[in-house]
């Protein structure tokens with residue numbers, strides 16, 4: 001793959017860079033994406049049954065057990081060259097914000113510092129009634145476990161469909177998108193809002209927009225540069241060009 005020289009120069013001269021990542025960046029770590037036809041989680045499972053407050057109310061055990069299965073799968077996976085390339089890019093940049101839709105904690109595991117987790121983190125647990133984080137609980141005979149304080153069911157600290165993002169977290173992401181010189185959209189289908197709005201916000205700001213994805217998305221036409229390919233390979237190559 002040839003990386004345009006102008007793109008490399010834009011990244012080197014940028015003072016403020018934002019990278020928005022989606023499930024695609026973790027695909028090379030063996031974590032399934034959501035919407036890909038054969039392998040995506042939503043091709044096998046209905047999100048309405050597993051990733052909504054209504055689903056949790058109807059069948060809390062099913063939802064808790066499904067997230068426990070995913071937590072188990074994710075805990076065995078490791079960051080890939082794409083995650084590590086973004087750690088390097090952060091080190092090279094005056095101000096770098098990594099906005100992720102992923103709940104898998106792999107950016108943090110790789111060593112990225114300034115991370116905005118839009119959709120929560122599967123390794124955190126909260127009370128479904130009090131909305132407070134809970135670190136310790138008794139193992140029940142039947143899942144889900146109960147909050148030690150109010151006995152309400154515990155749930156993963158992730159954002160489900162039909163739920164709002166934490167306004168402070170969303171505001172931090174919007175502010176970063178409004179103020180950046182370069183915006184990278186990596187491994188996301190750009191179908192889920194408000195995340196999909198962030199590159200649009202950035203585009204109002206005369207910044208350089210770059211998409212890294214093997215497939216086209218609804219925002220591909222908005223981009224200044226489109227690097228088609230797996231993010232592990234493309235980002236590694238990009239960093240080689242920057243560091244040279």
Ligand code: OAD
Nearest residue numbers: 022023024027033034035101187188189192213215230231
């Ligand atoms: P999707 O599954 O919708 O999209 C994954 C994207 O990654 C697709 O555009 C793929 O082409 C691309 N892709 C696949 N392999 C790749 C690779 N090796 N390198 C780069 N890109 C690759 O996942 P998201 O866009 O993250 O929300 O989905 C957004 C949200 O929808 C998720 O955060 C989740 C889901 O429902 C919640 O659970 C709230």
